[in-house]
Amino acid sequence: MSVAGCLNDNGGSGTPGDGTTSPDGKGPLTRITIEGTALVVELSEEADVDQVNLIQPNGELFGKRDVAAGAQQVSFEIGTAYAPGEYRVLALKGEETVVETTTELRPEIQIQDVGLYRNNPDKPWDEVYGESETDRIKNGEAFVTVENTGSGPEAITELIFSGDVPNPIENPRGSGMHETDRVVVSPGETADLFSNSFPFGTETEDGMGCSPDGNSGQFTVIVETRVGGNQVSSTYNVQYTGSDDMTDCEVTITEV
Template sequence: MGDATLEIEVANDASVEFISLIDPNDELFDQQRLASGETTTSFEILGRYEDSVPTGDYELVALDGDEQVDTTTLTLEAECAITDVLWAAENPDMEWDKNSPVWDKNAAVLIENKGNIPSLLTEIQWTGAPINHLLSTETKSYYHETRLPPGETTTVYSGGRIYRTESPHSSVDCGELGTESLTVTAIVQVGDNPSYSQQIRYGGTEQSCDLTITDNGSEDSLSENGDL
């Protein structure tokens, strides 16, 4: 499996002119022609369509003209899961862009692909985050183009200041919020779109917010300006 392709090799002594890839809906996904003497070809999995690629059992069919030479079934899955959401203020040693004075309001999303084919992250949607309260918007989206290789966990840095509660023009009155649920959803090209929730307790006042992130019963409290 390449970075974005499914690579196929046929036996040297096989007489094969075409290889067809049939998707789980029994529709022709793609077909490749082998020139005389060729034994390898590949199918593009990522970037071929704007819409999602169906996952499941695919059938590879080898043809010599109109005659079926061989067939085999393979399962293609991109099983993506968000394993953690990290706040820059609590993880200062990560590779944040620290050129901005508010870099510590950023977030990072860890996405694990447990499948056997790559996927492509195209968008991350944030709901119920501090930035949503600051901008008075239900969902805030940031667009990405990040490969999610199979068997690996990829760190994706947010495109905005997710944990920000103040701007030059407005601020969040944290004393009125209590505990809120932040939900992040990753939009991927291959496989289901994973989601992850994080509880945030808001405290302090409109001019001085204290955010507490609670995960699995453990709590760490930081003020919005990054102080303990």
């Protein structure tokens, strides 16, 4: 579970933290968290409210939830098509606002790692690509680990490898990810993206391959995001050595 904002005892929004409230919190709203792609508003036992409204950054109503007698939480499914920014949470009794607070929903994707089957055999390669006697597909694909360090859920919609890889493709078919068009990453979570564009497979005219004496270069991993609407990239040094063929090439990848 990751936290979009904590509430203090005067109903204001605290900084993102571990999801715990202040010990002396007395307001009807005790905590706001993100669980998966839902925003969850927790209420105190003494809360005398019958409705919670969520207001978007543009001032329009995102949704409203009735609070049943004795209920201590309501949730809003925000998905991965919401507008990032500051949201207002209003607790109402009848038509009167009892308390109002704000919480920031803004994803932040960072690329943490990239690797190949030959260097990272413990990843679930067979589960993703299926078992094979030759391992040809697994040897040519790659995984990319991303982390969402922000405060809102995000969806990765495309994975691209460019630069000095054997098979650079700037515009892969589909998403560039194996058998999916998006991968959802909630705040505080990491996810492995598995390629389907065969970036480390057979060398193409524009690519860099292996040689017994070694070839060195740089390649860039790019992921496209849906909520943020931007591209996140990370560049790596790479060396291919020990063979004329990529199937038994020694590949060393290091951060720039």
